Amino acid sequence: MPAxxxxxxxxxxxxxxxxxxxxxxxxxRLVIAGSAVVVLTVGLLLVWLTASSSxxxxxxENALAATQSAHTALLNQExxxxxxxxxxDLSFVASYNKARGDMELANAQxxxxxxxxxxxxxxxxxxxxxxxxxxxxxxxxxGGLAPGTVGSPERLSxxxxxxxxxxxxxxxxxxxxxxxxxQLAHARHQQVVALSLVAGASMAxxxxxxxxxxxxxxxxxxxxxxxxxxxxxxxxxxxxxxxxEPVRTQGARELxxxxxxxxxxxxxxxxxxxxxxxxxxxxxxxxxxxxxILAMVREIGGSLNLDYVVVSVVxxxxxxxxxxxxxxxxxxxxxxxxxxxLASGAPGSATRPPVALGSGPIxxxxxxxxxxxxxxDAGQRLAVPLVVGSRVVGVLDLELDDVTPLVDxxxxxxxxxxxxxxxxxxxxxxxxxxxxxxEHDALTQLPNRRRLDADLAVECERSARYAxxxxxxxxxxxxxxxxxxxxxxxxxxxxxxxxxxxxxxxLRASDTAYRYGGEELAVILRESNLxxxxxxxxxxxxxxxxxxxxxxxxxxxxxxxxxxxGPQTSMPASLVAAADAALYAAKHEGRNRVCADRxxxxx
Numbered sequence: 001m002p003a004x005x006x007x008x009x010x011x012x013x014x015x016x017x018x019x020x021x022x023x024x025x026x027x028x029r030l031v032i033a034g035s036a037v038v039v040l041t042v043g044l045l046l047v048w049l050t051a052s053s054s055x056x057x058x059x060x061e062n063a064l065a066a067t068q069s070a071h072t073a074l075l076n077q078e079x080x081x082x083x084x085x086x087x088x089d090l091s092f093v094a095s096y097n098k099a100r101g102d103m104e105l106a107n108a109q110x111x112x113x114x115x116x117x118x119x120x121x122x123x124x125x126x127x128x129x130x131x132x133x134x135x136x137x138x139x140x141x142x143g144g145l146a147p148g149t150v151g152s153p154e155r156l157s158x159x160x161x162x163x164x165x166x167x168x169x170x171x172x173x174x175x176x177x178x179x180x181x182x183q184l185a186h187a188r189h190q191q192v193v194a195l196s197l198v199a200g201a202s203m204a205x206x207x208x209x210x211x212x213x214x215x216x217x218x219x220x221x222x223x224x225x226x227x228x229x230x231x232x233x234x235x236x237x238x239x240x241x242x243x244x245e246p247v248r249t250q251g252a253r254e255l256x257x258x259x260x261x262x263x264x265x266x267x268x269x270x271x272x273x274x275x276x277x278x279x280x281x282x283x284x285x286x287x288x289x290x291x292x293i294l295a296m297v298r299e300i301g302g303s304l305n306l307d308y309v310v311v312s313v314v315x316x317x318x319x320x321x322x323x324x325x326x327x328x329x330x331x332x333x334x335x336x337x338x339x340x341x342l343a344s345g346a347p348g349s350a351t352r353p354p355v356a357l358g359s360g361p362i363x364x365x366x367x368x369x370x371x372x373x374x375x376x377d378a379g380q381r382l383a384v385p386l387v388v389g390s391r392v393v394g395v396l397d398l399e400l401d402d403v404t405p406l407v408d409x410x411x412x413x414x415x416x417x418x419x420x421x422x423x424x425x426x427x428x429x430x431x432x433x434x435x436x437x438x439e440h441d442a443l444t445q446l447p448n449r450r451r452l453d454a455d456l457a458v459e460c461e462r463s464a465r466y467a468x469x470x471x472x473x474x475x476x477x478x479x480x481x482x483x484x485x486x487x488x489x490x491x492x493x494x495x496x497x498x499x500x501x502x503x504x505x506x507l508r509a510s511d512t513a514y515r516y517g518g519e520e521l522a523v524i525l526r527e528s529n530l531x532x533x534x535x536x537x538x539x540x541x542x543x544x545x546x547x548x549x550x551x552x553x554x555x556x557x558x559x560x561x562x563x564x565x566g567p568q569t570s571m572p573a574s575l576v577a578a579a580d581a582a583l584y585a586a587k588h589e590g591r592n593r594v595c596a597d598r599x600x601x602x603x
Contacts, residue, residue, distance in 0.1 A: 067126070086155075088150055129169040230259060243270035246263045328342050371385070381399050464565070474560070474580060477499065480518075495554060563596075
């Protein structure tokens with residue numbers, strides 16, 4: 001790990017040493033060094049030429065320099081005094097005094113200059129012109145004796161006097177300088193020309209190199225460093241996930257292409273991130289929807305109770321699809337219509353009438369086994385057939401307030417729910433039919449012996465626990481074998497069905513009639529003692545006799561026995577045995593009568 005850290009440190013140090021900024025700055029330093037070498041070479045050449053000059057040239061050069069120094073000092077005096085005269089600022093007087101000292105030194109240097117008579121005369125004329133300017137103007141101005149005030153005509157006239165005297169000095173200086181220059185030029189004309197050309201060319205070259213270097217450095221920073229830094233900033237922003245900040249810069253074409261590529265890349269990354277967010281949101285919604293579907297399928301698949309399955313389907317479909325109203329329509333036993341089993345919505349909403357096959361969206365969905373959509377101004381209605389195999393067992397009826405058609409994915413979800421719902425509903429209905437068939441007599445549709453045993457056990461326990469009365473009635477159709485033998489078993493079946501209808505029509509809702517076996521039937525009379533049970537039995541006997549006493553009917557009667565739950569008949573088996581024994585007594589006594597169990601009547 002330390003070796004890796006050291007390697008990374010060396011890589012970063014090498015990257016800094018070879019960065020574009022370092023390369024640009026090092027290149028500029030090389031240019032600066034080359035320019036300095038050129039300037040130094042020129043300076044050394046000038047020094048050598050000056051040292052090798054002859055004494056004559058040196059004398060004239062000194063004279064010319066002294067003349068120039070005196071002129072410079074005189075110019076400084078004039079500038080200071082004019083400033084003082086124009087502003088009355090005493091600080092100019094100090095500058096004047098310093099310049100006057102410089103002029104005296106320069107004049108002393110001129111006095112040391114030897115020359116021919118013409119040069120001497122020119123220098124004397126120059127000195128006289130200086131003295132005239134000093135005595136007639138400079139001393140007056142320096143002494144604060146300038147006429148008038150600042151800006152007055154007198155003061156302006158005084159300043160014009162300075163110009164006249166200084167011009168006269170300038171003429172004298174020009175004559176002297178021209179003479180000195182002419183004599184100096186005669187001696188060193190060629191040398192000065194050559195030196196000027198060399199120096200000028202060298203200086204121009206050095207300055208040109210410096211200017212080019214400066215411009216190149218600025219251009220490199222603008223065209224190279226700025227785009228590179230912009231790219232680095234853009235990469236840093238992209239690394240931080242900020243894709244909405246495009247890089248904007250100017251520079252070399254290749255680097256601008258890099259910047260454009262970076263911007264396109266970040267734009268694609270931003271689009272990809274947005275698409276990923278949408279996909280994640282869609283996947284999350286789908287996952288939640290699938291969980292809801294799985295929960296509904298698990299719920300309806302784990303129950304064989306038809307009512308429970310219907311309620312679960314209505315609630316689950318409403319939650320998953322977001323429908324405002326969901327209803328389940330089941331196919332009628334004859335298959336010609338559909339009956340509304342359950343609908344979501346306001347509590348207590350009335351069940352709608354049956355729908356004929358092929359009528360309306362519900363009927364069309366069932367008849368053609370396909371989804372039917374009915375768009376309206378306020379919403380839409382969808383009817384989805386519930387198909388098991390090739391048979392339609394019902395229709396899912398959905399109402400939505402939104403008029404926007406469902407997308408294909410939502411329709412697929414709806415059809416998937418319909419498949420599972422159809423399977424669960426059919427399984428529950430088959431189970432309900434099987435359970436009903438296992439506990440009911442197929443001929444009379446009365447509960448059978450199995451159901452009687454279960455109900456009687458429950459009722460005996462309940463009556464014993466809560467000390468409530470319970471009566472049990474058994475009846476046997478008199479001479480029923482003769483009916484079968486004379487009129488046939490089909491006619492005998494009709495007699496049994498008619499007797500079952502009589503029992504159903506003449507019993508309370510709390511009482512239950514059963515087919516015990518063969519031509520024997522039984523009745524449990526809840527909350528009934530022996531006396532009330534005998535009244536019921538007699539009413540049933542008379543009703544059966546009257547039903548079959550009409551002309552054209554087979555004369556049929558029945559014998560009844562009534563037993564009451566008591567100490568000796570506290571168990572279902574003993575209660576049935578007591579009733580069965582009394583029934584034989586009724587048969588023995590002549591049939592078509594009601595008899596009570598002896599122990600029950602004794603009690």
